[in-house]
Amino acid sequence: MASASEIINFLKTLVEKNAEEKSISWLNQKVEQVQSSGSNSAFFLAFSQASRFFKKDSLELSETEARQADLLVDGFEPAYWSVLQAARTILLLSYPQEKEKWFAIVNQLFETADMNEQQALFAALPVLPYPEELLPRAIDGCRTNMTLVFDAIALNNPYPAKYFPEANWNQLVLKAVFMQRPLYRIQKLDERRNLALADIASDFAHERWAAGRSVMPELWRLVVPFINDRFLADLKRVIESEDEMAVEAGLLALYQCDSEKAKQLFKSRCEEVMAIEYGEITWEKIGIGFQEKRT
């Protein structure tokens, strides 16, 4: 991982393109103050008042900048950040990283943060020092019901896949399903699939079906590597449903299973199989389609 100052410099170039001059000079002044004095009250005030200088518009990143971000920190995606988040992260990274003092202020920040401040803090996890020690904080953050805050941890953030133990990872994914968040935006979702999660996903689908409700189509991505008779029966039910998006998801899951029985189920659906082979049906497209449908 790159050093704090490298990340600060990178974020500064992004913020500079996205904010007014007076806001940038305010930020520079505060950064200097925080770095030199280590004054806690000045730091807390600046962190809060950043909202008076920076907007919640998305950061604009060029392709080169997006690649640069990924090189600095594996999986870092500031394209999903607001300008305000970037400004707050710059302030946070400017505070001297002497462990005990640093944790004192960061704990204080987490515990007193408003909604948008929490968003900035949790999204910044992958660029913060002491990532292992921040794990309880990150896990606790997933218990939120504020979508904005949950998304900051769960989506486009490399931290959970890298640090969450399996049980907490599974809770995160399941909660994303429950909150109908776009699963394709969870980093390393495929790599961290596991049988326990696939079982929970299937149980969840049965609960929904029992209540006469539909199931988020992206969910079927979770069962692919663990295909067994139970999941096959689920997927058979899905592809025989009337919901076009669900059918596509079920077929895609079957197609990706390395299983003769699965093949039997989709072999008669030539049209969809061709669409899968041409990349017209993908998990990302299904996820995007589902999110568009529900908003």
Place this chain on the structure above:
Amino acid sequence: MYIDPHIHLVSRTTDDYEAMRKAGIVATIEPAFWLGQPRTEVGSFKDYFSTLVGWERFRASQFGIVHYCTMGLNSKEANNVALAEQVMELLPLYAGKEGVVAIGEIGYDDQTEAEDRFYRLQLELAKEVNLPVLIHTPHRDKKKGTTRSMDVAEEHGMDPGWVVVDHNNEETVKEVLDRGFYAGFTIYPHTKMGSDRMVEIVKQYGPERIIVNSAADWGISDPLAVPKTANLMRKMGIPEEHVRLTTYQNALTVFGLSGQMNESDWLNAPSIDQTKKLGGNSVLRGGQVPRVEGPADRVEN
């Protein structure tokens, strides 16, 4: 469109939120207050303040209502001096946050020495962070307490145009307006004002610097007091512009001085979408059909 500039929403149900939105309330201000019984730990204050800028704000947004708050140590709990001192250390952490539109509600309850001390300290804080002040006037010995609140605010150099003196009645209003302060009126059955008395006051004093609120909380109170009073005013022949000033614009003008409250916050707000927030113990439970504004928001849950 109405603003309820004084309502304790943490104590209200989702039915209230729904009814408020339906009645035309677009924005609310939740002053930090006590909980009906005194807190004994500073952490309780911290979590309460965090709720005001976190969960409650989020909860309101799910019903299409923009939620602001004021931060302060209330006069009742100022009397626990050891605790009050710790709360004073906490306040600067919250005073600068987004959507914090005033320091309040502060002032006097029993008019003790401790209340006086923390009231003055918080007036200084308001000046330091450049925020308006919301004053809670006492229920007992009200008239003298109201005068004293204004004397002390002036002594600390507060501009009366930045100060809302709340919970007025027929006996206090004249002095408050004459001295250039904003006069808040709480429509609260049994103990404070009734809507009919409010109409008479607007008739007599006109709409300038008068603000109607519900102060609805955990007591017998009405979260629709503002729209109901507005309707009564119309029925009693008060001009529409006066209704607008007393139930919307005056509150926006004075609390807008904070720079934290703009009409565009609700005029350009995204349409209500409860569906994107379905969560474990979110306000909507699995199976409920969310109330959404446009067909575009409808979702199969």
